[in-house]
Amino acid sequence: MLNLNAFFVGLIFGLGLIISGMTNPAKVLGFLDLAGAWDPSLAFVMGGAILIGSGSFALAKKRKRSFLGAAMKIPSTTRLDKRLVLGSLTFGVGWGIAGFCPGPAIVSAAAGEPKAWLFVVAMCVGMALYSLIELRHK
Amino acid sequence: MNLSDFTHNAYFASLSGGLLIGLAAAMLVLLNGRIAGISGILGGLTQAKKGDKSWRILFLLGLVTAPFVYRISFGLPAVTIEAENIALIIAGLLVGIGTRYASGCTSGHGVCGISRGSLRSIVATLTFMTAGFITVYLTRHLLGL
Numbered sequence: 001m002l003n004l005n006a007f008f009v010g011l012i013f014g015l016g017l018i019i020s021g022m023t024n025p026a027k028v029l030g031f032l033d034l035a036g037a038w039d040p041s042l043a044f045v046m047g048g049a050i051l052i053g054s055g056s057f058a059l060a061k062k063r064k065r066s067f068l069g070a071a072m073k074i075p076s077t078t079r080l081d082k083r084l085v086l087g088s089l090t091f092g093v094g095w096g097i098a099g100f101c102p103g104p105a106i107v108s109a110a111a112g113e114p115k116a117w118l119f120v121v122a123m124c125v126g127m128a129l130y131s132l133i134e135l136r137h138k
Numbered sequence: 139m140n141l142s143d144f145t146h147n148a149y150f151a152s153l154s155g156g157l158l159i160g161l162a163a164a165m166l167v168l169l170n171g172r173i174a175g176i177s178g179i180l181g182g183l184t185q186a187k188k189g190d191k192s193w194r195i196l197f198l199l200g201l202v203t204a205p206f207v208y209r210i211s212f213g214l215p216a217v218t219i220e221a222e223n224i225a226l227i228i229a230g231l232l233v234g235i236g237t238r239y240a241s242g243c244t245s246g247h248g249v250c251g252i253s254r255g256s257l258r259s260i261v262a263t264l265t266f267m268t269a270g271f272i273t274v275y276l277t278r279h280l281l282g283l
Contacts, residue, residue: 001169002169002170002193003192003193003196004196005165005166005169005170006166006170006192006193006194006196006197006200007196007197007199007200007203008165008200009162009165009166009170009174009197009200010162010196010197010198010199010200010201010202010203010204011200011201011203011204011207012158012159012161012162012165012200013158013159013162013163013174013197013200013201013204013245014200014201014202014203014204014205014208015155015158015204015207015208016155016156016157016158016159016161016162017155017159017204018155018204018205018208018214018215019151019154019155019158019208020151020152020154020155020156020158020159021148021151021152021155021215022155023215023217024215024216024217024218025217025218025219025220025221026217026218026219026220029220029274029278032267032270032271032273032274033274033275033278034271034274034275035275035278035279036274036278036279039148041148041149041151041152042152043152044149044152044153044156045152045153045155045156045159046156046244046248046249046252047153047156048152048153048154048155048156048157048159048160049156049157049159049160049163049249049253050160050249050252050253051156051157051160052157052160052161052163052164053160053163053164053249053250053252053253053254054253054254054255055164056160056163056164056167056168056253057164057167057250057253057254057255058254059168060167060168060171060254061254065171066167066168066169066170066171067168067169068169068170070169070170070171070172071171072167072171073171073172073173074167074171074173074254075173075241075251075256075258077241077258078256078257078258079258080257080258080261083239083240083241084239084240084241084258084261084262084265085240085261085262085265086239087235087236087237087238087239087240087241087262088236088240088247088261088262088263088265088266088269089236089265089266089269090232090235090236090239090240090269091232091233091236091237091240091243091266091269092236092265092266092267092268092269092270092272092273093232093236093269093270093273094228094229094230094231094232094233094236095229095233095244095266095269095270095273096269096270096271096272096273096274096277097221097225097226097228097229097232097273097277098219098221098225098226098229098230098233099219099220099221100226100229100230100233101176101233101243101244101245102176102177102180102233102237102243102244102245103176103201103243103244103245105230105233106176106180106198106201106202107201107202107204107205108205108217108219109202110201110202110203110204110205110206111205111209111214111217112205113217113219115219115221115223115226116219118223118226118227118230119226119227119229119230119233120230121230122226122227122228122229122230122231122234123230123231123233123234124180124234125230125231125234126230126231126232126233126234126235126236126238127177127180127181127234127235127237127238128184128234129231129234129235130181130234130235130238130239131181131184131185131238
């Protein structure tokens with residue numbers, strides 16, 4: 001059941017990304033281009049998602065186990081550290097260069113965009129580099 | 139009003155897409171007890187313990203199925219990827235490393251984190267959005283790339 005739900009969640013998430021316009025880098029860059037012909041419409045993606053999300057997370061926080069009986073794995077870290085800020089800065093620079101963040105890039109690659117493949121492969125290499133560096137430290 | 143009129147309005151399209159993303163995040167946390175963060179689900183795949191892998195793979199399978207379902211239902215919308223290949227490679231590396239160090243991206247921090255009122259996620263989201271705004275300003279308006 002958990003796996004089946006995860007599949008449908010991924011499917012709905014992906015459909016949401018396509019409908020919202022997030023899978024189109026030109027549109028994302030238009031949203032990030034405050035000094036140009038700014039296209040604010042993508043703010044409504046986060047707005048709509050948080051609208052549904054906030055009620056659901058409020059309910060989730062009150063529960064010991066999920067409605068399917070799984071353990072709740074909600075992050076408990078509250079520390080604001082260098083990793084969070086420098087990591088987010090690095091991510092934001094990459095997002096601003098390509099107009100892709102992880103979800104939309106994977107969906108675009110699956111849709112058969114060769115340039116999205118290039119981005120996704122590089123992104124996986126970046127994630128693997130993180131794992132290598134972090135494992136060495138441990 | 140049919141669906142194509144509806145999705146032609148960018149604001150309605152963004153809002154309805156956002157509502158679907160919110161629904162997906164809600165389903166994952168309420169039924170599976172997990173955060174719908176793409177970079178965490180993908181990046182955590184290699185280190186995930188036994189029993190923690192299959193839901194990640196199924197989620198990603200669902201994600202890559204979405205364009206096929208959308209294509210046969212409505213036809214995929216046209217996308218424009220302006221960045222040069224070398225820029226896409228550099229950007230991909232930065233996004234991969236950055237999201238792992240930040241423990242999240244637009245979905246994990248921007249949607250789920252803000253929804254649960256996490257200060258870390260609010261800081262992360264403000265940081266990557268600001269970095270995105272500045273990067274586009276530099277590349278488009280100062281360097282004219």
